[in-house]
Amino acid sequence: MRTLLTLQSQLCPDLLSIMHKRYTVLRRIYYLQPVGRRSLTSSLQMTERILRSEVDFLREQGLVNIAQAGMTLTEQGLEVLQKLQPFIEEYLGYSQLSGELKERLNIQEVWIVPGDSEHDEWAKKELARAGAQLIKSWVREDQVVAVAGGSTMQAVAESMSPTPTFKRTTFVPARGGVGDAVEHEANYIASRMAKNSGGRYRMLHVPDQISEEAYQLLTQETQISDVLHMIQEASVLVYSIGDAKTMAGRRKYGREFMQLLEEKQAVGESFGYYFDRNGTIVHRTKTAGLRLRDLPKVGRKIAVAGGASKAEAIAAICSVFPQDTLVTDEAAARKILSQNHPL
The missing domain is CATH 1.10.10.10 (Winged helix-like DNA-binding domain superfamily/Winged helix DNA-binding domain)
Structure with missing residues (x-):
């Protein structure tokens, strides 16, 4: 060709x-x-x-x-x-761009959609559709799909469509709530994915930020422990990648914490972990649900994130999280490859 x-x-x-x-x-x-x-x-x-x-x-x-x-x-x-x-x-050079990005980030597969999803609503829709298509191609009957929260994940959920396989698929939230708008919460997104795909879902009624004592107490509840077990045994994980300061704002952190992120040069957040551009953890939030140590046990992982402003965050987190596939847009891909610092 x-x-x-x-x-x-x-x-x-x-x-x-x-x-x-x-x-x-x-x-x-x-x-x-x-x-x-x-x-x-x-x-x-x-x-x-x-x-x-x-x-x-x-x-x-x-x-x-x-x-x-x-x-x-x-x-x-x-x-x-x-x-x-x-x-x-x-013709647009996406095959070459994808190959370079796979080598740069050391991941198995990269899907690239046109545009900058941060500024172009249609690029964001294409990003979401690509994520939904990938879930559809990977999921098998009787599997559990864990999904994280955020506006990108909400868009993926709205792009889901029914298939016979999804009837025996269970969607679960990868984490508890972060106090954000309800439509961006993982619980809500898991339910929307199930509704739009014809599958089933379970909810995790636990706040995202929680003390270890409270966490241990809550996990004694059968309903919560059952869902946590399902999350940790998920066959597919779908999540997005956030800008560090934006995510800290969603969690209602104060000025002191924002200054800490500035001092530590944090660029990205995922699963409650904040990373600098080299992929070093600079802060960890105590969370309910999937944690960093659980990720290697998940069968297949899909990161869906785009926008030139997220380039550093995507590069940093992809260098740490062992995901199978990154779904991103052209703006983020080219910005990542233009960065000179080592990953």
């Missing part, structure tokens, strides 16, 4: 550009369907004249339907979109 792309870029560079543009239109219609022309124009930031021309061409090719409710893809349009994806990713 690379040889063909090289030849095409030398002989017919405009052809690849046009193909990429039409692929982008098809992909956006797929995500928004049914969608009106005005909404699509705004989403793609194209002029109405150019979009009208592209949509008319796609309709003539039998790839798009236009109705009063809006535009939708035909079955042929969906097939073309799916078959074009690897070709377009190669």
Whole structure:
């Protein structure tokens, strides 16, 4: 494929550009369907004249339907979109980018979506869809999937769809609550994943920050101990990666703690651990649920995180957590590879 792309870029560079543009239109219609022309124009930031021309061409090719409710893809349009994806990713250089990132972070697999999910809502949706697709491809019947909290995980949960396998899948929160908005809590996200996929779920009614004495007392409760056991025996773990200061703010830490993070040069947080850019733990929060020592026992791990501002956090945590796969966006991937400090 690379040889063909090289030849095409030398002989017919405009052809690849046009193909990429039409692929982008098809992909956006797929995500928004049914969608009106005005909404699509705004989403793609194209002029109405150019979009009208592209949509008319796609309709003539039998790839798009236009109705009063809006535009939708035909079955042929969906097939073309799916078959074009690897070709377009190669054209955009994502295969090479993924390979470099795998080597840099020393992880098994990297999925990259276009854009910067921190600033582009559609990039965040694509990031979430990629995470949901990966869960769907990995999960087997009678398995437990542990999920962490956060806005990215919420987006992944909303991108889940039913399959027969999910009917016998149990979703559990990887951790207790952090006092954040309820829709970002792991309990809520586990329930949403179960509802949208057709699976089952269990909840962990324990605060995230808890003393050891309280933790030992609560784990004597059968319902809580059963869920904790399920979490620690999870076959798949899905989590995101947070900016250190942002996560400290969500936990309502005061100025003194923020100054500590500044002094320790903390860049990222996950599972209650705060890390500097070299992957060194600079602070640990006592948490209920999965802890660092539990991660090697989890069968497969998926980290879903994007945005250029999270590049240092992603790089630091991926160098410590033995996850199988990172799902990220182009902005974060390129920022990580541009950093000069050792990981």
